[in-house]
Amino acid sequence: MSEEKSLNFIEEIIEEGIASGKYKTIVTRFPPEPNGYLHMGHATSICLNFGLTKKYPGYTNLRFDDTNPITEDTEYVESIKEDIKWLGFEWKNELYASDYFDELYNYAVQLINKGLAYVDDLTSEEIATYKGTPTQPGKDSPYRNRTVAENLSLFEKMKAGEFEDGSKTLRAKIDMAHTNMLMRDPLIYRIKHAHHHRTGNKWCIYPMYDFAHGQSDSIEHITHSICTLEFIPHRELYDWFIEKLEIYPSHQYEFARRNLSYTVMSKRKLLQLVNEKHVNGWDDPRMPTISGMRRRGFTASSIRKFCDTIGIAKRDNVTDFSLLEFCLREDLNNTALRAMAVLDPIKLVITNYPENATEELLSENGPDEMQGKRTVPFSKELWIEREDFLEVPIKKWFRLAPGASVRLKSAYIVTCTGFDKDAHGNITTIYCTYHPDSKSGGDHSGLTVKGTIHWVSVAHAATAEVRLYDRLFKVENPSNEEGDFKDYINPGSLQIIKAYIEPSLLSASIDKRYQFLRKGYFCVDKESTADKLVFNRTVTLKDTWGGNAKK
RNA sequence: UGGGUUAUGGUGUAAUGGUAGCACAACAGAUUUUGAUUCUGUUUGUCUAGGUUCGAAUCCUGGUAACCCAACCA
Numbered sequence: 001m002s003e004e005k006s007l008n009f010i011e012e013i014i015e016e017g018i019a020s021g022k023y024k025t026i027v028t029r030f031p032p033e034p035n036g037y038l039h040m041g042h043a044t045s046i047c048l049n050f051g052l053t054k055k056y057p058g059y060t061n062l063r064f065d066d067t068n069p070i071t072e073d074t075e076y077v078e079s080i081k082e083d084i085k086w087l088g089f090e091w092k093n094e095l096y097a098s099d100y101f102d103e104l105y106n107y108a109v110q111l112i113n114k115g116l117a118y119v120d121d122l123t124s125e126e127i128a129t130y131k132g133t134p135t136q137p138g139k140d141s142p143y144r145n146r147t148v149a150e151n152l153s154l155f156e157k158m159k160a161g162e163f164e165d166g167s168k169t170l171r172a173k174i175d176m177a178h179t180n181m182l183m184r185d186p187l188i189y190r191i192k193h194a195h196h197h198r199t200g201n202k203w204c205i206y207p208m209y210d211f212a213h214g215q216s217d218s219i220e221h222i223t224h225s226i227c228t229l230e231f232i233p234h235r236e237l238y239d240w241f242i243e244k245l246e247i248y249p250s251h252q253y254e255f256a257r258r259n260l261s262y263t264v265m266s267k268r269k270l271l272q273l274v275n276e277k278h279v280n281g282w283d284d285p286r287m288p289t290i291s292g293m294r295r296r297g298f299t300a301s302s303i304r305k306f307c308d309t310i311g312i313a314k315r316d317n318v319t320d321f322s323l324l325e326f327c328l329r330e331d332l333n334n335t336a337l338r339a340m341a342v343l344d345p346i347k348l349v350i351t352n353y354p355e356n357a358t359e360e361l362l363s364e365n366g367p368d369e370m371q372g373k374r375t376v377p378f379s380k381e382l383w384i385e386r387e388d389f390l391e392v393p394i395k396k397w398f399r400l401a402p403g404a405s406v407r408l409k410s411a412y413i414v415t416c417t418g419f420d421k422d423a424h425g426n427i428t429t430i431y432c433t434y435h436p437d438s439k440s441g442g443d444h445s446g447l448t449v450k451g452t453i454h455w456v457s458v459a460h461a462a463t464a465e466v467r468l469y470d471r472l473f474k475v476e477n478p479s480n481e482e483g484d485f486k487d488y489i490n491p492g493s494l495q496i497i498k499a500y501i502e503p504s505l506l507s508a509s510i511d512k513r514y515q516f517l518r519k520g521y522f523c524v525d526k527e528s529t530a531d532k533l534v535f536n537r538t539v540t541l542k543d544t545w546g547g548n549a550k551k
Numbered sequence: 552u553g554g555g556u557u558a559u560g561g562u563g564u565a566a567u568g569g570u571a572g573c574a575c576a577a578c579a580g581a582u583u584u585u586g587a588u589u590c591u592g593u594u595u596g597u598c599u600a601g602g603u604u605c606g607a608a609u610c611c612u613g614g615u616a617a618c619c620c621a622a623c624c625a
Contacts, residue, residue, distance in 0.1 A: 310575095326574085452584045
């Protein structure tokens with residue numbers, strides 16, 4: 001019974017390191033930039049980094065990579081912390097790259113002293129020109145050979161605010177003809193007279209990513225600095241700084257970012273959707289953001305399960321959204337409370353049921369008996385789903401049709417005796433007779449039916465707004481299509497309807513999940529009030545009949 | 552005509568020279584007071600051409616394809 005799950009390539013590296021005695025414990029970090037909300041791509045990284053230190057001895061830091069004050073904000077810091085906690089992870093230390101600005105400044109001075117950095121006066125356009133192209137070498141800046149003393153003095157003045165934004169930079173002195181573009185004298189400090197969300201106006205020079213990330217890792221003694229594939233070329237620079245600065249040798253490892261079909265997963269694109277109002281904010285339930293998915297009704301455990309299932313590797317990928325839905329349904333099926341709601345109502349009248357009578361029927365709250373039962377009021381007039389009746393039944397039709405019988409869930413078997421139509425040919429009312437001895441739980445009618453449908457008593461029904469969500473994009477990979485990704489937005493991704501709900505749902509709670517029988521999983525939206533209940537459809541039930549109907 | 556990374560069913564991921572496995576999806580059947588759940592089964596794969604070997608997804612050689620790198624973003 002040794003069912004051992006195989007290791008991913010990072011776990012292999014860790015186990016080798018532990019086996020060889022390179023380290024006994026590991027330290028990882030999750031390093032978001034506080035300039036946007038976390039999305040499913042980040043969830044993978046969070047599950048990876050925090051998961052590794054759950055599996056192996058060690059801990060994980062949360063470190064905000066806040067080296068660009070122009071785009072960063074505390075609003076994002078708060079949302080990021082909330083999302084990580086909600087996903088079920090705890091960081092050891094809450095840290096900020098900005099905590100290290102003094103140390104980083106000193107590192108820069110060290111490089112200057114070693115003749116490995118210089119102040120450059122070239123404009124950004126000139127720097128780009130001097131840099132060359134991937135196929136052509138760059139050329140040295142005319143300021144490249146300033147003396148150490150001159151560089152020291154200039155850098156000091158940069159810090160003191162004596163120069164305007166963009167007028168000078170500090171660059172590492174490496175090799176302008178290097179095949180790796182990142183090694184062609186990369187910028188390490190730039191001037192930005194901007195207010196920083198944590199250091200205020202103390203600084204007017206800020207380190208670049210490459211001169212902050214690796215050094216921060218090193219200061220924190222991160223053993224495994226895990227990032228995505230596009231940072232592979234940065235690793236050479238990462239190692240170069242550590243070597244020249246003679247600081248703790250953290251190592252960078254890269255894995256392929258996880259993509260999900262029918263959505264986009266870049267902060268830039270998500271920001272566009274928000275700013276151009278294609279969605280209603282970062283936590284719109286259609287967004288692949290953690291906050292959006294939480295609002296939609298996804299559970300943290302289903303997201304963790306999903307991340308665990310898709311694994312990590314180094315090749316480009318697009319995971320089927322249906323796998324995420326599978327993990328969700330698997331979780332919700334066990335935990336969601338059952339209730340009945342009719343989303344597209346049509347009236348059903350039981351002609352032989354007594355006028356003004358009401359019965360309180362028992363119905364199970366879920367598959368687990370521990371979830372108990374609730375009562376549901378039943379009466380002569382019911383709302384049922386319009387799609388559960390067909391005037392002319394198709395093959396293998398289990399539901400209502402003239403002369404056909406179905407079980408009303410937790411109630412009686414009814415047989416259709418007729419229906420009304422309006423002038424446009426729309427069916428307005430369905431008439432049935434019920435079989436009194438077929439009552440759920442004590443059925444001795446001897447009748448058997450193939451179909452069971454849900455219902456809500458007209459006299460007892462409450463109403464709610466229900467928001468039906470569908471995939472945000474019409475195509476699997478919007479970023480790979482011709483033209484703008486926004487051309488592929490699914491215009492029907494949100495449908496708002498009014499539904500009749502059973503009265504027990506009046507006390508639905510925002511922290512619970514519900515299965516509206518046969519219709520899907522739903523949750524209370526944050527905009528819901530006592531006067532106006534609002535439900536979000538998290539996901540439909542799996543439907544193996546829909547396809548058959550077309551055949 | 553530079554450098555780097557990656558190629559296993561429709562999708563994701565295993566197999567570390569020895570039976571190509573698992574999950575999702577799809578399809579078929581059984582059970583079902585949710586056409587859900589549960590259970591059973593089926594279809595589909597090693598980028599390509601050579602080579603080494605008793606034996607290659609794995610090692611070697613040559614192709615091919617995809618992705619990344621020329622922000623004072625991270």
